[in-house]
Amino acid sequence: xxxxxxxxxxxxxxxxxxxxxxxxxxxxxxxxxxxxxxxxxxxxxxxxxxxxxxxxxxxxxxxxxxxxxxxxxxxxxxxxxxxxxxxxxxxxxxxxxxxxxxxxxxxxxxxxxxxxxxxxxxxxxxxxxxxxxxxxxxxxxxxxxxxxxxxxxxxxxxxxxxxxxxxxxxxxxxxxxxxxxxxxxxxxxxxxxxxxxxxxxxxxxxxxxxxxxxxxxxxxxxxxxxxxxxxxxxxxxxxxxxxxxxxxxxxxxxxxxxxxxxxxxxxxxxxxxxxxxxxxxxxxxxxxxxxxxxxxxxxxxxxxxxxxxxxxxxxxxxxxxxxxxxxxxxxxxxxxxxxxxxxxxxxxxxxxxxxxxxxxxxxxxxxxxxxxxxxxxxxxxxxxxxxxxxxxxxxxxxxxxxxxxxxxxxxxxxxxxxxxxxxxxxxxxxxxxxxxxxxxxxxxxxxxxxxxxxxxxxxxxxxxxxxxxxxxxxxxxx
Amino acid sequence: xxxxxxxxxxxxxxxxxxxxxxxxxxxxxxxxxxxxxxxxxxxxxxxxxxxxxxxxxxxxxxxxxxxxxxxxxxxxxxxxxxxxxxxxxxxxxxxxxxxxxxxxxxxxxxxxxxxxxxxxxxxxxxxxxxxxxxxxxxxxxxxxxxxxxxxxxxxxxxxxxxxxxxxxxxxxxxxxxxxxxxxxxxxxxxxxxxxxxxxxxxxxxxxxxxxxxxxxxxxxxxxxxxxxxxxxxxxxxxxx
Ligand SMILES: Nc1ncnc2c1ncn2[C@@H]1O[C@H](COP(=O)(O)OP(=O)(O)O)[C@@H](O)[C@H]1O
Ligand SMILES: [Mg+2]
Numbered sequence: 192x193x194x195x196x197x198x199x200x201x202x203x204x205x206x207x208x209x210x211x212x213x214x215x216x217x218x219x220x221x222x223x224x225x226x227x228x229x230x231x232x233x234x235x236x237x238x239x240x241x242x243x244x245x246x247x248x249x250x251x252x253x254x255x256x257x258x259x260x261x262x263x264x265x266x267x268x269x270x271x272x273x274x275x276x277x278x279x280x281x282x283x284x285x286x287x288x289x290x291x292x293x294x295x296x297x298x299x300x301x302x303x304x305x306x307x308x309x310x311x312x313x314x315x316x317x318x319x320x321x322x323x324x325x326x327x328x329x330x331x332x333x334x335x336x337x338x339x340x341x342x343x344x345x346x347x348x349x350x351x352x353x354x355x356x357x358x359x360x361x362x363x364x365x366x367x368x369x370x371x372x373x374x375x376x377x378x379x380x381x382x383x384x385x386x387x388x389x390x391x392x393x394x395x396x397x398x399x400x401x402x403x404x405x406x407x408x409x410x411x412x413x414x415x416x417x418x419x420x421x422x423x424x425x426x427x428x429x430x431x432x433x434x435x436x437x438x439x440x441x442x443x444x445x446x447x448x449x450x451x452x453x454x455x456x457x458x459x460x461x462x463x464x465x466x467x468x469x470x471x472x473x474x475x476x477x478x479x480x481x482x483x484x485x486x487x488x489x490x491x492x493x494x495x496x497x498x499x500x501x502x503x504x505x506x507x508x509x510x511x512x513x514x515x516x517x518x519x520x521x522x523x524x525x526x527x528x529x530x531x532x533x534x535x536x537x538x539x540x541x542x543x544x545x546x547x548x549x550x551x552x553x554x555x556x557x558x559x560x561x562x563x564x565x566x567x568x569x570x571x572x573x574x575x576x577x578x579x580x581x582x583x584x585x586x587x588x589x590x591x592x593x594x595x596x597x598x599x600x601x602x603x604x605x606x607x608x609x610x611x612x613x614x615x616x617x618x619x620x621x622x623x624x625x626x627x628x629x630x631x632x633x634x635x636x637x638x639x640x641x642x643x644x645x646x647x648x649x650x651x652x653x654x655x656x657x658x659x660x661x662x663x664x665x666x667x668x669x
Numbered sequence: 670x671x672x673x674x675x676x677x678x679x680x681x682x683x684x685x686x687x688x689x690x691x692x693x694x695x696x697x698x699x700x701x702x703x704x705x706x707x708x709x710x711x712x713x714x715x716x717x718x719x720x721x722x723x724x725x726x727x728x729x730x731x732x733x734x735x736x737x738x739x740x741x742x743x744x745x746x747x748x749x750x751x752x753x754x755x756x757x758x759x760x761x762x763x764x765x766x767x768x769x770x771x772x773x774x775x776x777x778x779x780x781x782x783x784x785x786x787x788x789x790x791x792x793x794x795x796x797x798x799x800x801x802x803x804x805x806x807x808x809x810x811x812x813x814x815x816x817x818x819x820x821x822x823x824x825x826x827x828x829x830x831x832x833x834x835x836x837x838x839x840x841x842x843x844x845x846x847x848x849x850x851x852x853x854x855x856x857x858x859x860x861x862x863x864x865x866x867x868x869x870x871x872x873x874x875x876x877x878x879x880x881x882x883x884x885x886x887x888x889x890x891x892x893x894x895x896x897x898x899x900x901x902x903x904x905x906x907x908x909x
Pocket of ligand 2: 713714715754
């Protein structure tokens with residue numbers, strides 16, 4: 192054990208004296224720190240703003256004067272999504288899904304809004320999110336620091352001299368791993384602080400611990416790989432070249448190939464195509480604004496029979512309101528079917544994409560990190576579903592007021608003169624229908640269950656690399 | 670052969686089926702200095718590496734304290750201090766730091782004073798002690814490595830061409846140092862092609878030619894081995 196520490200300590204002394212390593216270590220820490228500080232500030236700022244905007248939106252809605260209830264249906268309402276505590280570390284797809292939804296009658300404004308194909312653009316993740324730094328930049332910096340760990344000793348011949356001192360090759364390998372691992376801890380420390388901050392904002396400790404451990408394992412995978420390659424190659428140059436190639440492949444090329452292949456495998460109708468399909472389906476329903484539309488004849492007949500009256504005018508409820516309510520219900524069914532299909536396609540894309548994590552640990556940690564942070568596609572879907580629930584309830588409350596509090600005659604004659612228009616209104620008391628909305632991500636247990644595959648993939652990589660280093664250690668032993 | 674500290678027993682070594690050492694036999698008792706002489710490519714370094722355990726014999730054995738090295742690598746390495754043909758120490762460390770590092774890896778504790786004494790013993794100038802080894806000449810590195818080998822306080826010393834790169838005065842001092850160590854009980858195995866130096870210090874000289882030990886010379890009664898005889902045999906061997 193102490194031999195490992197002696198070797199690790201000497202490695203640090205070497206780094207301190209070699210400018211490249213020292214500068215790289217400093218850059219790593221500065222980058223980690225700034226990315227955490229910057230995202231923490233911007234997320235806190237956004238959350239603050241969002242709380243304010245949400246309150247404002249609710250207030251404006253509630254403070255509307257007496258109006259025709261259907262005007263309020265189109266006046267609409269905004270919902271803002273607050274970020275999860277760990278989105279300070281991994282904003283995930285938040286950075287391009289948008290965080291506000293406009294809720295109004297007859298439309299689901301965001302159901303077709305998100306699009307998984309954006310995830311192939313690396314820049315979409317925000318170039319300096321802590322997650323990006325850890326997943327993509329940190330391995331590169333580790334390579335710069337550690338590529339010569341063993342190859343330097345081979346090249347200079349100190350390796351055989353070390354072994355002749357009675358040191359075992361294993362001790363040397365593990366000592367170098369220990370040294371590089373301590374760099375991981377150093378680079379991770381700002382992230383750990385960020386995670387603790389997230390914990391203080393109510394994130395569950397099970398999630399925080401799994402999150403930190405996952406990144407630790409990810410960097411350990413790279414550490415084992417770097418030391419193994421450095422031991423396998425006979426010169427610093429070939430070690431460096433090989434490691435950089437692997438990094439390019441694992442962190443840049445494969446994720447892109449994965450995204451493109453996924454798009455090819457799981458086809459996504461374009462937004463226009465989708466919109467046309469929705470429109471065509473909706474047209475079959477009839478126009479809910481026009482109670483004379485033949486589509487509502489059956490509804491009319493049923494109502495007249497139910498209340499045993501002859502004419503629509505004699506109904507105790509406003510027929511126009513009933514039509515609006517009914518057609519909203521029918522239309523929502525159709526919209527929900529489309530939204531559900533869209534979400535299933537997006538989920539399929541994301542699970543297909545996750546399969547590529549068997550080929551690169553970078554995708555394993557990327558999926559895992561977003562799932563744990565609650566910034567992945569399924570979290571976004573949860574928000575969409577909850578927003579739709581809010582939308583449907585508020586529109587139907589208004590339609591109910593329309594049916595029950597506004598006389599049918601007054602309603603249909605509202606365009607006769609300005610006085611008639613004045614009369615066709617209901618009290619502003621009816622606007623008190625909004626509940627406080629606050630988006631909550633899936634709970635810890637659900638998120639841990641969702642991330643099971645990615646956790647397995649990361650564990651798989653750890654095992655593979657441990658075995659790899661083991662083989663390298665055995666092969667090079669004399 | 671019981672009290673032999675270093676012995677080769679029908680030792681054959683091959684690199685990828687090409688025989689480099691062929692049934693070599695010799696033994697060195699405690700307190701003796703054995704010099705293995707031979708031309709370039711004779712198999713000297715190969716012999717030495719087999720004793721260090723970095724090469725496995727094809728047949729026969731290289732023994733330390735009567736035990737085959739390839740079966741007892743760790744115990745035999747603890748008995749050995751090794752000075753490689755070209756000295757491989759760390760360029761980013763000073764002489765003292767290098768020595769401290771290697772000693773700590775071998776789990777040997779020596780005070781700075783003891784390290785400085787050893788550096789004085791191998792006559793490395795004190796001004797250089799705290800300079801990084803990347804600034805050292807070959808001879809200075811060699812001296813540092815010799816100091817390290819002394820400080821290891823191992824009962825057995827393996828030296829590969831220890832005097833190459835040293836100036837004549839340093840060679841003389843080195844040879845004296847070896848004699849002192851042997852008198853104090855160390856057993857020394859050195860590989861060299863310096864016939865003169867070998868005859869000066871060695872109790873026993875083995876002449877290696879194309880992987881075969883063609884002759885063995887023993888010093889009799891405190892007399893050194895005759896340089897002329899060895900030289901003739903050496904040259905004849907090379908010419909043959
Ligand atoms: N790693 C190796 N692989 C193959 N052949 C080798 C290797 N090392 C040495 N040899 C060959 O073995 C023979 C003995 O080499 P060596 O023991 O280094 O000689 P020397 O007496 O000069 O120290 C030479 O012919 C050399 O070419
Ligand atoms: Mg040699």
